[in-house]
Amino acid sequence: MEAGCENMVLNSFDGHKFPLITNTTTRHENGSSINEMDFFSKSNDGNIPLMMSNDIHVKEEKKEQHDQQLQLNLNVGNSSLLTTNRTSNNGGSPNTNNQTGHKADLVKMKRENESLRSMLAQVNEKYASLQRIVQEKIAAHETTNDMKTVTVEDDTKQSLLVPLEFKNLNRTIKIDSNPNTNKNVEFDSPKDGDQGRTVEATMRRVRVSVRARSEASMITDGCQWRKYGQKLAKGNPCPRAYYRCTMAVSCPVRKQVQRCAEDRTILITTYEGTHNHPLPESAITMASTTSAAASMLLSGSISSSDHHHHNYHQISPRSMLSSPNLTTTLSATAPFPTITLDLTSDHHDLRQPPPFHFPFSTNMHPSITLNSNSPRAVMGQMGAQPYNNVTKFSSEQISDQQLMNAAATAVTSDPQFMAALAAAIGSIISHGNDNDNDNNFNRN
DNA sequence: CGTTTTTGACCAGCGC
DNA sequence: GCGCTGGTCAAAAACG
Numbered sequence: 001m002e003a004g005c006e007n008m009v010l011n012s013f014d015g016h017k018f019p020l021i022t023n024t025t026t027r028h029e030n031g032s033s034i035n036e037m038d039f040f041s042k043s044n045d046g047n048i049p050l051m052m053s054n055d056i057h058v059k060e061e062k063k064e065q066h067d068q069q070l071q072l073n074l075n076v077g078n079s080s081l082l083t084t085n086r087t088s089n090n091g092g093s094p095n096t097n098n099q100t101g102h103k104a105d106l107v108k109m110k111r112e113n114e115s116l117r118s119m120l121a122q123v124n125e126k127y128a129s130l131q132r133i134v135q136e137k138i139a140a141h142e143t144t145n146d147m148k149t150v151t152v153e154d155d156t157k158q159s160l161l162v163p164l165e166f167k168n169l170n171r172t173i174k175i176d177s178n179p180n181t182n183k184n185v186e187f188d189s190p191k192d193g194d195q196g197r198t199v200e201a202t203m204r205r206v207r208v209s210v211r212a213r214s215e216a217s218m219i220t221d222g223c224q225w226r227k228y229g230q231k232l233a234k235g236n237p238c239p240r241a242y243y244r245c246t247m248a249v250s251c252p253v254r255k256q257v258q259r260c261a262e263d264r265t266i267l268i269t270t271y272e273g274t275h276n277h278p279l280p281e282s283a284i285t286m287a288s289t290t291s292a293a294a295s296m297l298l299s300g301s302i303s304s305s306d307h308h309h310h311n312y313h314q315i316s317p318r319s320m321l322s323s324p325n326l327t328t329t330l331s332a333t334a335p336f337p338t339i340t341l342d343l344t345s346d347h348h349d350l351r352q353p354p355p356f357h358f359p360f361s362t363n364m365h366p367s368i369t370l371n372s373n374s375p376r377a378v379m380g381q382m383g384a385q386p387y388n389n390v391t392k393f394s395s396e397q398i399s400d401q402q403l404m405n406a407a408a409t410a411v412t413s414d415p416q417f418m419a420a421l422a423a424a425i426g427s428i429i430s431h432g433n434d435n436d437n438d439n440n441f442n443r444n
Numbered sequence: 445c446g447t448t449t450t451t452g453a454c455c456a457g458c459g460c
Numbered sequence: 461g462c463g464c465t466g467g468t469c470a471a472a473a474a475c476g
Contacts, residue, residue: 227449229468242467246448254467 208290209270209340211260218257219269222283223247225255236261248277266344293339 212219218241225243233240238259245253253273260266271290279287 226447228470230450231466231468234465240466256467 206294207270207272207338208293209268209338210286210290210343211266211268211340212343213265214267215265216267219267221269221286222280223253223275223286233258238264245273245275247275247279251276263344270338289341293341 210219218225224246226246227241227243229242230239231242236258238261240256240258243255243257245251245255251273253271253275255272256268256270258268258270260268274291275287
């Protein structure tokens, strides 16, 4: 990855509110304690990741208002609270009226709570159902795809340790050897027969970048890291720090942390490699998110209509992993294939976190019309130099129905894509389940 | 004293 | 082949 914001990409959570960013303290440079932004962590008393918020909106698109039961808006609780807090100070209402009003409010709140529980239960049911489908698809896929079991010798074991983490790299490598099957991911394809080594190398080379606004020097992702180097990269006055995972002796995962040259409030964290050890719960969200991103990159779920002229992809804004305003850009022309999750936005940073949106609302698919007319606009977002090979999905050109259809097709046609999504969603949902009675997500 | 960070040196890949 | 750059190593320093 070049200095600055090259290969960067995606954009997300625009227009949404994150909960207050929590800062944890971590021993760091110069041995001093530094602030560490923790947007994938849990609250003190709950398990909701910070990517979720006090204002949780799990909604389907407006077009699906007939399915009101899926709408989940925990803001209702706030309104109830406000109602409850009304007092007789204004106008001096009689106590009897107050008591009656309070009782009515309590009843109303109770009903709302029941309603919310019901909605949450339904969401959970749907999620479980989807997960079952995912598992069935994966099982079916694995039995029919003989290529899948050959190249990664420890695939099963690794899946147990780190579910779905870069799981389909083997497929990518295999398919790379067959230009007819997967042209859309063009990187580091092995040209010899040394697949064991190339699998390892490729697993290490696939990168997932996370851009987030933070004054902290590092984001907390649940893993333990040891700094092993620092460099001044060309074109960026901010040094790039190199960390390796120390949760296991031989864990190959590295990460680079650097501030964006164009906007130093943006922290760019680039992950590389696959953990070879069980992850703590607090690390699963980040791991799942990054692995989902990488899986999409490697599975070929993302593709361009013009493979030969566009190998830089931006999926926007309603793609994987999250809010309707998330955009994701893939770079296959960079030295390593890189997908960047951009958690920054012009109007909302992590100090004003957006509400969580159920990521299944829409999706993307290779059949989605591409718009390659505005590469410079994309690069403007990326804060990088103009890049010739940019393909941009234009959400404005795609109707919600098209997106939904595309999503359905993508999900049913690509089990690995489903698995990747399920991993990301699963971690979020499971955390949410653990905490459905507590909406205080703030830490400290 | 063990662990972590710092930082200059070293190495590999790439372009010219 | 040479220089540039990114990435890693490892000895020294710092820290708890």
